[in-house]
Amino acid sequence: MMKKNTITGAICLVLALAIATVTGINFIELKNPGDIIPGPGVSEVHMLSEYFDGIAGTNGDTEIYVMQGKKPGGKVLILGGTHGNEPSGYMSAITFIENAVVDEGTVYVIPYTNRSGMTHNDAQEASPQYIHFSNKDGAVRTFRYGSRATNPIDQWPDPDVYVHAASGQTLSGSETRNINRAYPGVENGNLTEKVAYAITQMIKAENVNLTFDLHEASPEYPVINATVSHEKGMSVASVGLMELQFAGISMALEPSPVNLHGLTHRELGDYTDTIPLLMETANASQGRLRGATNEALALTGIDKAYEKSAELGMLYVPYDENGHPIEERVGRHLQGIIEYTKSYSEQYADAPVSFSNVPGYAELFTDSDGSDLGGARLGQYLN
């Protein structure tokens, strides 16, 4: 009898260890947002904690890719992954890192701005865990589809009401983990506030002239296919917007509301010398009217429910059977960075920034016959 119990116990123990090992490996893998393979333009890789050691050793610390030009000039910062469920944001930043060559000035790219948010999904949203691309050599590149908010493992519980420290503005408690409501950040605050503080410190320390924050939104959200600018960026944005129209991109220009606090386009402009611009593309996989939610939806945007919603006049973007593929969305962001940086460099000629080898809207989207959209074409620009 003893012997039989011992055998049963041993089998249970081995099974339990096997399950713990498999799930443990899975849990560790989920913490990797996706490896980045720097292109020829990357001169150094730093950690954000070098600007504020209060985030050192946390899941909020994140890589900064530095791309220094041969000639001196101004400074541009590209923020991807503010919201981990908006893949065109971080994929645009990654495509820039893996391709761009900077000629004048310096470009800093933070692909996973809220890195903690890239380590989990939004509960009950049925989001895919990963998105995949076949790169230029045919190898598979894997990136996480993350969350809008900091991982509760890193910051919990949420208060009932979130009070924005600098202004006293109150929002729903879950916004406590939204980094784009936390700027300019709090030195001794929660993790989200500390990461926002670190980014503000970095912008001040490096004297960043122009900052891009790359987002996506639901097709039924009014601020879409749009650029939101702080008042001091309106002249740069309006000239760049005309160039975008010539490139075939319909873009709205929205002034940053002065009484809406915590966002990059408000606080980075108020608290630092940088000109902050935020761009939004249309992502069906985070929308409320979507059908089945999976990797294909995130990459193609093809969705019958959104086609129907467009017919009913419920959307702020055109929507047909071609959806809004990741190439269109990344192409819009990268063309926006190209045109707004040119416009900035013309207006601030003492501190210009210029770069080449970044695929734009034509290369990624309009030059395609449509057969390679939904990830295959973007993959050809990944190392």
Ligand SMILES: [Zn+2]
């Ligand atoms: Zn967003």
